[in-house]
Amino acid sequence: MGVFSTIEEEKKKQLNTAKFQSERKVILSAAVPIELENIDTDQIIPARFLKATTREGFGKNLFRDWRYENNDENKPVKDFALNNTIYSGRLLVAGKNFGCGSSREHAAWAIKDYGFDAVVSSFFADIFKNNALNNFLLPVQVSDAFLGKIFEAINKNPGTELEINLEEQYIKITSTGEQENFDINKYKKTCLLNGYDDIDYLLSMKNEIEEFEKQPTH
Amino acid sequence: MSNTDSYNSEQNLTQAGGDRSLSLFEKIWEKHIVKTIDGGPSVFYIDKHFIHEVTSPQAFKGLEKRGLKVFRPNQVVATADHNVPTLNQHLPIVEELSRIQVQTLTENCKKFGIELYGLGHPYQGIVHIIGPELGVTQPGMTIVCGDSHTSTHGAFGTIAFGIGTSEVEMVLATQCLMQSKPKLMRINVEGQLNKGVVSKDIILYIISKISASGATGYAVEYAGSAIRSLSMEARMTICNMSIEMGARCGMIAPDETTFKYMKGRKFAPQGEAWDKAMAYWKTLHSDEGAMFDKELYIKAEDIEPMITYGTNPGMGIGITGHVPELNEISTEDKPSFVKSLHYMGIEPGTTMKGKKVDYVFIGSCTNARIEDLKMVAGFVKGKKKAKDVEVWIVPGSKQVEKQAVEEGINKIFEEAGFLLRQPGCSACLGMNEDKIPAGKYCISTSNRNFEGRQGPNARTFLASPLTAAAAAITGEVCDVRELLAN
Numbered sequence: 166m167g168v169f170s171t172i173e174e175e176k177k178k179q180l181n182t183a184k185f186q187s188e189r190k191v192i193l194s195a196a197v198p199i200e201l202e203n204i205d206t207d208q209i210i211p212a213r214f215l216k217a218t219t220r221e222g223f224g225k226n227l228f229r230d231w232r233y234e235n236n237d238e239n240k241p242v243k244d245f246a247l248n249n250t251i252y253s254g255r256l257l258v259a260g261k262n263f264g265c266g267s268s269r270e271h272a273a274w275a276i277k278d279y280g281f282d283a284v285v286s287s288f289f290a291d292i293f294k295n296n297a298l299n300n301f302l303l304p305v306q307v308s309d310a311f312l313g314k315i316f317e318a319i320n321k322n323p324g325t326e327l328e329i330n331l332e333e334q335y336i337k338i339t340s341t342g343e344q345e346n347f348d349i350n351k352y353k354k355t356c357l358l359n360g361y362d363d364i365d366y367l368l369s370m371k372n373e374i375e376e377f378e379k380q381p382t383h
Numbered sequence: 384m385s386n387t388d389s390y391n392s393e394q395n396l397t398q399a400g401g402d403r404s405l406s407l408f409e410k411i412w413e414k415h416i417v418k419t420i421d422g423g424p425s426v427f428y429i430d431k432h433f434i435h436e437v438t439s440p441q442a443f444k445g446l447e448k449r450g451l452k453v454f455r456p457n458q459v460v461a462t463a464d465h466n467v468p469t470l471n472q473h474l475p476i477v478e479e480l481s482r483i484q485v486q487t488l489t490e491n492c493k494k495f496g497i498e499l500y501g502l503g504h505p506y507q508g509i510v511h512i513i514g515p516e517l518g519v520t521q522p523g524m525t526i527v528c529g530d531s532h533t534s535t536h537g538a539f540g541t542i543a544f545g546i547g548t549s550e551v552e553m554v555l556a557t558q559c560l561m562q563s564k565p566k567l568m569r570i571n572v573e574g575q576l577n578k579g580v581v582s583k584d585i586i587l588y589i590i591s592k593i594s595a596s597g598a599t600g601y602a603v604e605y606a607g608s609a610i611r612s613l614s615m616e617a618r619m620t621i622c623n624m625s626i627e628m629g630a631r632c633g634m635i636a637p638d639e640t641t642f643k644y645m646k647g648r649k650f651a652p653q654g655e656a657w658d659k660a661m662a663y664w665k666t667l668h669s670d671e672g673a674m675f676d677k678e679l680y681i682k683a684e685d686i687e688p689m690i691t692y693g694t695n696p697g698m699g700i701g702i703t704g705h706v707p708e709l710n711e712i713s714t715e716d717k718p719s720f721v722k723s724l725h726y727m728g729i730e731p732g733t734t735m736k737g738k739k740v741d742y743v744f745i746g747s748c749t750n751a752r753i754e755d756l757k758m759v760a761g762f763v764k765g766k767k768k769a770k771d772v773e774v775w776i777v778p779g780s781k782q783v784e785k786q787a788v789e790e791g792i793n794k795i796f797e798e799a800g801f802l803l804r805q806p807g808c809s810a811c812l813g814m815n816e817d818k819i820p821a822g823k824y825c826i827s828t829s830n831r832n833f834e835g836r837q838g839p840n841a842r843t844f845l846a847s848p849l850t851a852a853a854a855a856i857t858g859e860v861c862d863v864r865e866l867l868a869n
Contacts, residue, residue, distance in 0.1 A: 200718060201718060201719050201722065202715075202716060202718075202719040203595055203596070203695050203697075203719060205695065205831075205833045207812075207831070207833040207834070207835060207836050208833065208834060208835070211835055211839070212465075212812040212813060212814040212836075213813065213814060215437050215465075215466075215814060216437075216466065216480035216481055216483075216484055216814075217480070218440035218441065218444070218483065218484060218487050219440075219441065219444070220441045220444075220548075230834065230835045230839055230840075235821075235839075235840075236839050260715075260718075260719065261596065262595060262596035262599070262629070265595055265596065265599075265629060265695070266531065266626075266831060266833060267530075267531050267812075267831075268438070268529060268530055268531040268545035268546060268547055269437075269438065269547075270438065270441075270529075270547035270548040270549060271548075273547070288596060288599070290596070290599060290629055291599055291600065291629065291631055292531060292544075292545055292546065292547060292626075295546070295547060295550065296547035296548075296549065296550075299547060299549035299550070300549070309715070313715075350423060350424065350563065351422050351423055352420055352422075352423030352424055352561070353423075362549070363549070363550075363553055363560075363561045364445075364449070364549075364552060364553050364556055364557070366561070367426065367553055367556065367557040367559050367560075367561070368451075368556065368557060370417065370418065370426055370557065370559070371557065373417055373418060373426070374417055374426070374428070374557055374558065374559055377417040377428060378428075378558075
């Protein structure tokens with residue numbers, strides 16, 4: 166456990182500058198691959214760890230039951246990607262329908278708290294995607310084919326770096342030069358790039374919301 | 384199955400009013416748009432907001448940090464359900480973190496002026512069971528909760544969906560959310576259901592056909608004669624599991640069944656207000672010619688009692704079917720499929736009938752309403768549970784529990800050897816102490832068979848209350864139709 170806790174402390178320090186400030190418009194990093202589909206939020210953070218009343222500290226239980234044998238922190242599952250020392254970096258890459266299931270935002274908190282800045286997949290569940298965006302964790306949706314290429318590149322060389330450019334909306338496999346554009350809602354992109362959140366915007370709408378409530382049709 | 388690609392949601396948004404044909408979703412959606420941002424989401428107004436102890440504390444903290452009040456406390460209803468014990472609820476909660484979480488909800492509700500149906504309150508229960516039961520849920524509303532099964536309320540013709548904690552904070556602060564309009568799907572189930580087939584089987588069947596991600600990005604309307612013939616409680620089971628195929632929400636147009644259910648409920652409109660509401664509610668249906676991005680047609684008679692074999696709700700089969708063979712699975716799906724079956728201790732190509740079960744869980748926001756309990760009681764009356772099976776019945780609310788006792792259903796359970804516990808989410812998500820032990824098999828009326836969902840290394844078969852009750856009696860997965868009297 167000792168080694169892991171040091172890594173986690175380090176990652177947490179990075180997290181304090183988590184928002185996509187100008188220097189973060191581009192993420193260049195190696196990636197941790199989990200080549201499975203339908204990874205649900207119960208796997209990302211099991212319900213028994215949702216008892217906290219704060220947003221912090223969920224990273225240590227990220228993928229808890231895949232990470233440790235019999236719930237025992239002294240027994241890391243060696244070939245699970247988070248425990249496998251050949252993988253590192255601020256990017257998580259996973260199979261399609263990532264984040265399905267429960268709406269628990271704790272899943273996004275756990276991924277972010279562990280030290281990831283973006284998740285790459287060919288398909289995200291709706292609620293997870295919103296939760297990720299609301300926590301400045303970038304969900305990067307690529308085609309099935311491109312996802313296959315990323316896995317292939319990482320399998321060949323676990324240190325393969327991916328470049329994610331939010332401003333220009335592309336993701337690139339640096340070793341091969343292959344790249345693909347990704348979609349992101351214009352409004353959300355502005356929020357991410359400037360560190361705004363929806364509450365800031367909604368609060369600025371207070372008068373319009375009150376006017377709306379007075380409408381007889383409502 | 385047919386796709387309709389000509390539908391253009393942007394165009395529809397800007398054409399509100401007039402004579403165009405609208406879907407049920409669009410009618411409600413358009414009434415709740417405060418403002419649409421160019422090329423972006425809309426400011427979407429929320430009528431009712433349910434909160435519970437697990438996904439709200441950080442939202443209240445956020446409000447405090449910003450120095451904000453709850454904008455419309457009268458539109459928020461709170462209960463404690465996810466993390467409460469289901470035995471000895473009159474005693475203080477033993478587990479410290481759970482106790483603190485429930486206390487935090489109580490303190491926040493007091494501080495921010497929110498109505499709380501906490502432990503010990505006669506209205507306490509699973510949030511998606513008490514909303515409809517109390518008449519808080521009403522046709523035409525927009526409803527959110529920090530829980531993905533909020534889709535349940537769609538059974539009344541509402542737009543209802545689960546949100547994360549940041550969004551809970553947004554709704555507490557402004558009664559609004561930023562929302563993009565989803566695509567629209569209609570699923571038509573026509574015909575008569577077979578004997579032993581209930582609404583849970585319909586939804587498990589649909590998910591098995593379109594997969595655990597088959598409706599992601601869509602709002603789903605369920606229609607057709609088989610849906611119309613269902614009671615409100617059965618409809619709620621269907622809408623409840625919409626999220627298990629990824630749908631933003633699931634909904635059913637209100638009709639006489641809905642109105643009859645609503646009438647006289649605690650918070651339902653009364654007198655003149657009722658007449659006015661009825662006039663509006665009757666307009667809430669998809670017009671002829673309404674456009675859907677996707678439309679599916681299902682024959683009710685094709686549906687058997689369903690059972691899941693894997694670790695997502697899409698991995699289900701009819702009870703006489705078999706688990707897919709490896710060669711029936713695509714290359715890209717294979718790693719997940721193999722991992723899933725390994726976890727479940729199940730071989731490809733085998734049948735589910737005859738699989739031994741250790742636990743039976745009848746509960747959750749999917750199937751813990753009074754009709755579910757009655758269905759189980761009707762089946763087990765005079766029967767005894769199998770020797771090695773443990774059976775937990777967890778009612779969805781205090782009101783369900785009370786009715787079960789008043790009608791003597793609790794006696795039937797007792798005689799069968801079933802344990803009637805107290806209301807809460809319980810073993811559906813194993814957050815409290817109601818966990819299925821590692822390696823054990825549980826046939827469950829809940830909504831998720833994910834790895835570890837009911838406890839670390841627990842294995843879940845999802846089924847209807849009827850199929851679960853049959854397994855409780857025989858001790859194995861079985862075809863309930865063989866046990867039903869003709």
